[in-house]
Amino acid sequence: xxxxxxxxxxxxxxxxxxxxxxxxxxxxxxxxxxxxxxxxxxxxxxxxxxxxxxxxxxxxxxxxxxxxxxxxxxxxxxxxxxxxxxxxxxxxxxxxxxxxxxxxxxxxxxxxxxxxxxxxxxxxxxxxxxxxxxxxxxxxxxxxxxxxxxxxxxxxxxxxxxxxxxxxxxxxxxxxxxxxxxxxxxxxxxxxxxxxxxxxxxxxxxxxxxxxxxxxxxxxxxxxxxxxxxxxxxxxxxxxxxxxxxxxxxxxxxxxxxxxxxxxxxxxxxxxxxxxxxxxxxxxxxxxxxxxxxxxxxxxxxxxxxxxxxxxxxxxxxxxxxxxxxxxxxxxxxxxxxxxxxxxxxxxxxxxxxxxxxxxxxxxxxxxxxxxxxxxxxxxxxxxxxxxxxxxxxxxxxxxxxxxxxxxx
Amino acid sequence: xxxxxxxxxxxxxxxxxxxxxxxxxxxxxxxxxxxxxxxxxxxxxxxxxxxxxxxxxxxxxxxxxxxxxxxxxxxxxxxxxxxxxxxxxxxxxxxxxxxxxxxxxxxxxxxxxxxxxxxxxxxxxxxxxxxxxxxxxxxxxxxxxxxxxxxxxxxxxxxxxxxxxxxxxxxxxxxxxxxxxxxxxxxxxxxxxxxxxxxxxxxxxxxxxxxxxxxx
Numbered sequence: 001x002x003x004x005x006x007x008x009x010x011x012x013x014x015x016x017x018x019x020x021x022x023x024x025x026x027x028x029x030x031x032x033x034x035x036x037x038x039x040x041x042x043x044x045x046x047x048x049x050x051x052x053x054x055x056x057x058x059x060x061x062x063x064x065x066x067x068x069x070x071x072x073x074x075x076x077x078x079x080x081x082x083x084x085x086x087x088x089x090x091x092x093x094x095x096x097x098x099x100x101x102x103x104x105x106x107x108x109x110x111x112x113x114x115x116x117x118x119x120x121x122x123x124x125x126x127x128x129x130x131x132x133x134x135x136x137x138x139x140x141x142x143x144x145x146x147x148x149x150x151x152x153x154x155x156x157x158x159x160x161x162x163x164x165x166x167x168x169x170x171x172x173x174x175x176x177x178x179x180x181x182x183x184x185x186x187x188x189x190x191x192x193x194x195x196x197x198x199x200x201x202x203x204x205x206x207x208x209x210x211x212x213x214x215x216x217x218x219x220x221x222x223x224x225x226x227x228x229x230x231x232x233x234x235x236x237x238x239x240x241x242x243x244x245x246x247x248x249x250x251x252x253x254x255x256x257x258x259x260x261x262x263x264x265x266x267x268x269x270x271x272x273x274x275x276x277x278x279x280x281x282x283x284x285x286x287x288x289x290x291x292x293x294x295x296x297x298x299x300x301x302x303x304x305x306x307x308x309x310x311x312x313x314x315x316x317x318x319x320x321x322x323x324x325x326x327x328x329x330x331x332x333x334x335x336x337x338x339x340x341x342x343x344x345x346x347x348x349x350x351x352x353x354x355x356x357x358x359x360x361x362x363x364x365x366x367x368x369x370x371x372x373x374x375x376x377x378x379x380x381x382x383x384x385x386x387x388x389x390x391x392x393x394x395x396x397x398x399x400x401x402x403x404x405x406x407x408x409x
Numbered sequence: 410x411x412x413x414x415x416x417x418x419x420x421x422x423x424x425x426x427x428x429x430x431x432x433x434x435x436x437x438x439x440x441x442x443x444x445x446x447x448x449x450x451x452x453x454x455x456x457x458x459x460x461x462x463x464x465x466x467x468x469x470x471x472x473x474x475x476x477x478x479x480x481x482x483x484x485x486x487x488x489x490x491x492x493x494x495x496x497x498x499x500x501x502x503x504x505x506x507x508x509x510x511x512x513x514x515x516x517x518x519x520x521x522x523x524x525x526x527x528x529x530x531x532x533x534x535x536x537x538x539x540x541x542x543x544x545x546x547x548x549x550x551x552x553x554x555x556x557x558x559x560x561x562x563x564x565x566x567x568x569x570x571x572x573x574x575x576x577x578x579x580x581x582x583x584x585x586x587x588x589x590x591x592x593x594x595x596x597x598x599x600x601x602x603x604x605x606x607x608x609x610x611x612x613x614x615x616x617x618x619x620x621x622x623x624x625x
Contacts, residue, residue: 013451016559020419173530176426185424185532336527341477381459394423397537405447409539 004051004129005058005191006386012192013386020385024393025059026047027409031396032114033063036128037121038078039068044188044315045121045144048388051191055389068125074103078124081158084151086125092153099198101127112329113137117399120165129164138399142169142186146333147177166399171313172334184395187337188313189388190322190379195291197322208296214282216254219249219302219362222293226255227268227285235351237274237281239307242355246278254284254297289404298323303361303368307354318383321345321375326368328357337384344375412588415581417543417554420565422455422534430528434479435521437471438510440531446499448533450572453502455495455534458608459566468604471506471529476524484513492604493568497575538565548589552619560608565610568603581615594622
């Protein structure tokens with residue numbers, strides 16, 4: 001885990017905000033926190049924890065990270081549970097439940113639960129709550145996934161465990177459920193110092209675009225996303241074509257293939273076929289380690305799109321806004337939480353709407369600039385890792401004052 | 410030393426999800442009737458703090474949703490026009506909002522069950538209030554501290570204070586008036602229209618007024 005300090009962020013969030021975070025942490029110093037999730041690397045949760053946990057430790061809050069251990073059969077079951085929570089129909093067999101429970105219980109054996117707060121991330125280790133009686137710790141369930149329309153059988157099974165926690169945390173008001181425990185809003189966050197978001201030298205940006213054969217001779221419209229029908233890459237090309245009749249521009253569709261998506265290759269073929277014959281459309285297939293390249297493409301873009309048909313939270317929107325880019329996004333998933341219409345971007349519902357907004361912003365660069373600037377400020381306020389840190393620090397106080405609406409420290 | 414010192418506080422809030430939502434005006438009315446005062450406080454006075462860098466048409470989340478999702482602009486205007494400075498309790502504020510919405514539904518019955526484009530999710534907040542290290546003993550200190558004070562502190566003392574104190578003023582004016590006997594400056598800070606300026610602009614306006622008072 002890299003050594004990072006809150007002071008590294010001071011020049012971004014300002015002295016006053018940094019001071020407030022130190023003040024909030026002061027009264028939690030010495031508390032012992034354990035975070036449990038299912039993977040040490042890869043995926044958004046591990047990415048957030050790998051930055052958040054060093055920051056908590058830097059503030060004197062003794063925070064440990066545990067990864068649940070399991071075999072292929074366990075992770076096969078948890079993948080199915082994950083998909084079911086997204087609404088997919090699955091057959092949730094007794095055998096699957098046994099594997100799920102057994103691996104959780106095996107992990108709990110000899111587990112050090114001598115903590116003040118235990119934060120369980122996502123459904124994989126949710127059964128840890130069975131050990132609640134072994135420790136005076138407060139238990140928190142942090143759900144990172146969209147459970148707004150879950151498979152009822154799977155959710156009912158998990159709900160029995162979730163209800164035993166002291167509190168639950170969700171990424172959007174849309175994802176919250178009727179539960180007998182308090183639920184708090186914890187937006188996902190981006191790290192302004194990571195390779196994906198940090199400032200880049202103009203020469204480096206030039207080099208990356210040259211390497212990817214993307215000339216910078218006309219406005220660049222970009223969508224960063226994996227090649228997946230749900231991200232509507234074909235719709236993006238059609239919107240671009242509608243714009244191109246009026247205003248010359250380039251389109252960049254950049255992202256990785258979804259390795260766990262059997263349709264990924266087919267979608268990519270379809271996109272290539274739709275783009276055929278237009279040298280101003282650039283389809284860029286990137287390996288998962290391409291954070292700096294994505295950063296450079298975003299920074300070189302004139303407008304950034306996220307024209308998804310369905311979306312989880314869609315943090316690519318915050319990444320683009322952080323770079324002060326005007327963003328046009330579909331009104332789905334977590335995108336409306338990031339785009340306030342006409343203030344931090346444009347929300348659209350169709351290909352026509354997307355095309356119109358692109359044309360409008362290309363012909364009104366002053367308005368596009370303002371949207372990007374406000375977007376940057378909004379991300380600074382709500383979607384940076386330091387805001388996530390603030391939420392955790394507040395949560396620790398809230399857990400010590402259950403039922404109080406105003407807590408005086 | 411001119412009087413009692415001013416202790417600067419700051420307030421942060423964690424947003425609590427209630428799991429309740431409204432898709433129509435009637436459902437919003439029901440939510441407003443039974444929700445906690447903390448929910449009203451959050452949607453009217455706190456959530457806009459996160460958009461403090463810009464001036465929006467409406468500060469209140471209720472007015473925003475009615476405008477953006479229900480397209481009932483006239484109602485949004487009426488709710489958006491409600492001024493925090495005219496209320497000293499959440500109860501009064503809630504009653505006024507309920508009356509305005511009820512009257513509107515009575516006048517335009519077709520608005521009652523019209524489905525919004527997106528739901529209104531009811532939230533409430535838990536606030537954590539703590540003292541900062543800043544203490545002002547006189548106008549010069551006060552000016553220096555306001556210059557570098559966090560935006561949350563300004564919101565806490567200038568806007569949240571009214572409902573906390575239950576009086577038609579703010580913490581800054583109250584202290585200037587009662588402790589420093591600066592009646593004119595207290596009044597000039599009360600007169601700042603918090604709806605027309607961002608919190609950063611409000612900071613600059615306070616600084617300007619304090620500076621003028623020091624130099625006078």
